[in-house]
Amino acid sequence: MWLVLLLVGCTRGPKYELTTSHSGSVDHGYGHAVGFSGDDVAVGAPHGVGGGRLFVGSTQVLMGTSGDFLGSALFSGPELLVAAPRYDGGRGAVLRLDGTEALSGGPGEGAGGHPVLHNGQIAAIHSGGVSAGDEGWAETGRLWSLVSATLMDGGSTLVAGRADGSLVGAAGVVASGPPSSLYGFALAACDVDGDSVAELIVGAPGWGEVHVLDAGSGFATTQTIRGPQGFGRSLACGRGLWIGSPEEGVGGTVHLYTDVDSAQPAQSIEATEPGAGLGHAIAAHGTNPTVAVAAPGIGEVRLFDDTRAKR
Ligand SMILES: [Ca+2]
Numbered sequence: 135m136w137l138v139l140l141l142v143g144c145t146r147g148p149k150y151e152l153t154t155s156h157s158g159s160v161d162h163g164y165g166h167a168v169g170f171s172g173d174d175v176a177v178g179a180p181h182g183v184g185g186g187r188l189f190v191g192s193t194q195v196l197m198g199t200s201g202d203f204l205g206s207a208l209f210s211g212p213e214l215l216v217a218a219p220r221y222d223g224g225r226g227a228v229l230r231l232d233g234t235e236a237l238s239g240g241p242g243e244g245a246g247g248h249p250v251l252h253n254g255q256i257a258a259i260h261s262g263g264v265s266a267g268d269e270g271w272a273e274t275g276r277l278w279s280l281v282s283a284t285l286m287d288g289g290s291t292l293v294a295g296r297a298d299g300s301l302v303g304a305a306g307v308v309a310s311g312p313p314s315s316l317y318g319f320a321l322a323a324c325d326v327d328g329d330s331v332a333e334l335i336v337g338a339p340g341w342g343e344v345h346v347l348d349a350g351s352g353f354a355t356t357q358t359i360r361g362p363q364g365f366g367r368s369l370a371c372g373r374g375l376w377i378g379s380p381e382e383g384v385g386g387t388v389h390l391y392t393d394v395d396s397a398q399p400a401q402s403i404e405a406t407e408p409g410a411g412l413g414h415a416i417a418a419h420g421t422n423p424t425v426a427v428a429a430p431g432i433g434e435v436r437l438f439d440d441t442r443a444k445r
Pocket residue numbers: 324325326327328329330331332333
């Protein structure tokens with residue numbers, strides 16, 4: 135009887151398995167950023183000669199000009215938005231998949247990093263602030279060195295992480311850690327307690343921590359998940375909370391948490407190639423069972439599917 139119960143227990147919960155992998159040039163930074171365009175995985179390769187590239191799977195679909203860093207960040211929304219922070223000689227732009235400009239910055243603004251679609255308008259977060267579309271942010275003034283962003287409340291609230299370890303919303307700083315913590319280096323909004331309201335998930339890879347914040351009670355920290363240095367470098371919400379830990383194990387590890395309270399991952403996937411950096415970037419989208427995990431140290435993006443969940 136116990137054996138039967140154990141077997142039943144083993145079949146519960148997610149079980150992700152590798153289905154596909156795509157590869158590109160390590161020198162070009164293939165896998166620095168990942169996202170989805172519909173059901174297709176999009177991969178940014180912002181480094182190397184030529185100003186950066188965007189791939190759908192292994193196929194190059196966009197190429198920048200020198201200094202663009204095209205593909206340094208992606209936003210997977212109703213359409214894919216591609217950051218080209220120094221697009222066209224320093225203007226900065228947010229590009230669509232067809233190469234047209236969804237947003238272009240002014241001279242020297244360097245717009246185009248970490249684009250998000252916020253209240254139907256693009257907010258392009260860049261080294262000098264947040265441009266376009268959102269009066270609350272415009273009134274906040276210049277917000278230096280933003281490194282991440284996420285949307286909450288069904289897309290109506292924008293929260294961004296700064297390089298100094300502070301999180302900012304339209305009303306100002308909502309939480310912070312010391313610069314060495316890299317608090318806010320990655321952000322996501324996931325409902326981790328099942329009440330249909332998303333919590334703000336904050337990666338602090340300098341500490342090797344991920345914090346769960348209750349946005350409805352002044353962004354109080356309700357849970358801390360701890361790992362080794364680099365844990366929390368990337369975050370994604372899919373069928374659970376995905377946390378990237380690219381310095382963990384031989385070649386980096388990603389963890390899936392379906393019960394944050396237990397602080398034990400439901401599944402962990404480790405790369406066996408030394409220095410692969412698996413978990414540098416992660417993308418999941420909606421209820422699609424596929425998750426994309428980047429290993430830029432070997433120029434790979436791996437797609438995993440939940441083989442046990444009901445489709
Ligand atoms: Ca919740």
